[in-house]
Amino acid sequence: MTTTTAASGKGRKAPTIFDVAERAGVSHQTVSRVINGDPTVRDGFRSRVTTAIAELGYRPRAAARALAGGRSKALGLVTAGDALYGPSSTAIGFERAARHAGYHVLLSTLPEDPRPSDLSGAVATLLAQDVAAIVLVAADNRVLDALASLAVPVPVPVVVSNAVQRDAPTVGPMTAAVAAVAIDQVAGASMAMQHLFDRGHRRIVHITGPTVSQEAQVRRATYVRLMESAGLDPVVLDGDWTPASGFAAARSLDTTAVDAVFCGNDQMALGVLHAFADDGLRVPDDIAVVGFDDIPEAAHFTPPLTTVRQDFRAMGEQVLATVRSLVEGEPLDEILLQPSLVVRRSA
Incomplete structure (x- = not known):
């Protein structure tokens, strides 16, 4: 997987909640409800708002104030599909390691049969919470393809875990920085x-x-x-x-x-x-x-x-280490962890 750099947004006026509302064609109250995770917002409105948030690079004012003294300590986590043992264990390992390191993790779960718009919406919602990076725990090629075809900028590092190997599709140029952490299948x-x-x-x-x-x-x-x-x-x-x-x-x-x-x-x-x-x-x-x-x-x-x-706890810890390296500006591509054979009586 390759590392890419998105175009800088320096010098631009920070967009407001009213800019997002105008772009999405909804009220600013609806934008606020989407940002705060209100489940009563209709899917069509939610999709328009999250797309507008991502396109404009909007950050809530509260998050901006929280960042006044330093870098965001929020990390986004996107999981996909059923609660399979490997991805679930990786997500748990990552969250525990992040919490121990002083971060808090915001979770977004994609449906069992994810569409590109599902990932776009999840990413946009996490960006609106001013996460410092996004972790994608994916065991599904459809999610990786959706990540590769994102049409909105992702101005924070993205780390993909579990399903990535060296022949995986690369992420497009709309993403700030990308790295992969996988166990050598x-x-x-x-x-x-x-x-x-x-x-x-x-x-x-x-x-x-x-x-x-x-x-x-x-x-x-x-x-x-x-x-x-x-x-x-x-x-x-x-x-x-x-x-x-x-x-x-x-x-x-x-x-x-x-x-x-x-x-x-x-x-x-x-x-x-x-x-x-x-x-x-x-x-x-x-x-x-x-x-x-x-x-x-x-x-x-x-x-x-x-x-x-497969040591999924070590995987989660390595995902966090990779996130921190990318946030600090260290270029990374892919990290492969080694599995081991456990011999018991069935063979």
């Missing part, structure tokens, strides 16, 4: 596959996460590459991160032709273990199972799950 998938190879497994099936997830795409691509490099035929089954999808995928397998399953996450692995138990298969004697994430319950699956551990 290629390394994690390679650890899982090498563990299975080392134990003699060759007929390995992969259950992948949803196509909108960049992490799922990277894990799948790594599995396919390693299988083909070993002269083996890759077999990929679709999942959606849930135990139910893992259960359904496992029930569709001809288990006589498979000796191991590499699951895209631990939740799907739980469904796989359930299906195999129902079919009377012994794990790992008849078939091995490996997951990804090391959720707290993984050590208590039946049998305990071999999985790739």
